[in-house]
Amino acid sequence: MLNVHSPLDMHVHLRQGDMLNLVAPYTARDFAAAVVMPNLTPPVTSLAQVLDYRQAILRAVGESFTPLMTLFFRAYSRAELLEARPHIIGVKLYPAGMTTNSEDGPADMDEARATLAIMEELGIPLLVHGEGCGFVMDREALFLPVVEDWARSFPRLRIVLEHVTTRAGVELLDRFDNLFATITLHHLLITLDDVLGGLMRPHLFCKPVAKRPEDRDALRRAALNHPKAFFGSDTAPHPLEAKEASGCAAGIFSAPVALPALAGLFEELGALDRLQAFVSDRACAAYGLTPIPRQVRLERRAWIVPERIGCVTPYLAGQTLAWQVAG
């Protein structure tokens, strides 16, 4: 038995419409709060959209869960950000074309600076999908100089390098006090070998793509030990027909298994006592959040992950997990 206080998933895609209603309850069941990404169609670029989306989420899951809302990065005025500030946890920046529904993001990173300066002044964190243009295995590394530049230019801007996947990305955390990172469950478990080293596995395809074994090792060390690395699942459901297709969409639906699988991994690594820090405490410290008075209880009782949840194949489908969330 293991109690997790105020478990937080600091990076989720809850989608819209029927998909929202299908998937959001899994995040709400296991987490007290979650950072909700704004890459909808159309993207969430106004306070009105933030509030509408928040309402839709609460209708889907009830009031016991706290959606921590984000704006989709564009050039915002100071007045816009000042008005939005009480309702958002940060602004999410997607370089154009890097992942699902990111076409509206900035293509030129220098254009972002004026808005970043306002965010720094107002104390609004930047959440960034840290990939640049180039060969797929190099994209995170190619973007790190941009992160460095921003971290140096805006020293009071908190920057979260979302779903970090490389050793180089992790190492950057030590160079800038204002830089943080989320780490997904799947990047702690898989490498590119799992994606296409045997058969090719569409349900393990995500952006950024899983990297090399030495990168995964660095992520595991950071998840266990780094005070500025915390959990963000990047749970990103797609219907089966968008995965097992001639063009497979990027995203892994990990919400239903995230906490149990993390408990299993941390146990395997002899670090179950550090799960609380990874899934809550460090994120609270990074964002200055007050822990939410909600406790989730994990039991060491085996279960088999279902093959399908509605139209979506969940991460680890068909596999047996040692831990489960107590009902």
Place this chain on the structure above:
Amino acid sequence: MLNVHSPLDMHVHLRQGDMLNLVAPYTARDFAAAVVMPNLTPPVTSLAQVLDYRQAILRAVGESFTPLMTLFFRAYSRAELLEARPHIIGVKLYPAGMTTNSEDGPADMDEARATLAIMEELGIPLLVHGEGCGFVMDREALFLPVVEDWARSFPRLRIVLEHVTTRAGVELLDRFDNLFATITLHHLLITLDDVLGGLMRPHLFCKPVAKRPEDRDALRRAALNHPKAFFGSDTAPHPLEAKEASGCAAGIFSAPVALPALAGLFEELGALDRLQAFVSDRACAAYGLTPIPRQVRLERRAWIVPERIGCVTPYLAGQTLAWQVAG
């Protein structure tokens, strides 16, 4: 208009049964002869199987096409290889577990030496799937020391590094006179970016996986210029349901587009005059083959590659090619 004399595809998977009947005519239509890989179920490990398979191929395509048969590598006696020699062009070695139906290959490369010594004595070439165990992007590089060792230990054994995918593999050709390589069409065209840099593309998934841009550049230079690099498509059809699936099989069905797409690429590279060397002359020199008195005529007339050929999605499906084989 472009005439290719004795076009040869030095690496094809013609499969068995209905699939053989579906796909072999495309190879036979465009090539005078082709090297037929032996990784069937069960693998082709006896002269009787070689002769049976050859008959099945000729029944499927008629006598105007020459199947150049191979044995699946195992420990063979001198008597076995001596008897098989007039009926085969070489012996194909698959390290265990590296690709489709390769489970019966050797796991320990030192075990292969006795048979390699017999092959050297008898003048039977070794065709090798050059991948070792390790991270998927490193597997070819990991196997190159084995190739070097064999090339040095058996200086009269002709070794063909099949479907070479890396710059390091190409560079090895210059170090050993007895080392040759085949290059596929798709490895001349795609990198890992095409496989999963945008959406993930099961119909571009093959083993060895496509590598980095600098590797593709090295392959292109070799295809144009290297006297010991020649064409082997590695055409490897799978039914649609084995590709757009939760576990996608490795293989690209390129036979229907191989010659036209190569003509397009060589034209684009300003090297149409070197196509003849790549698709025939260098292979004849490597294997000591007499060119087959058959000419295939390519016309510069656009066509659209069909989306489906029977149950198989061909390479470049739906794309417009500038060249076609004259009927």
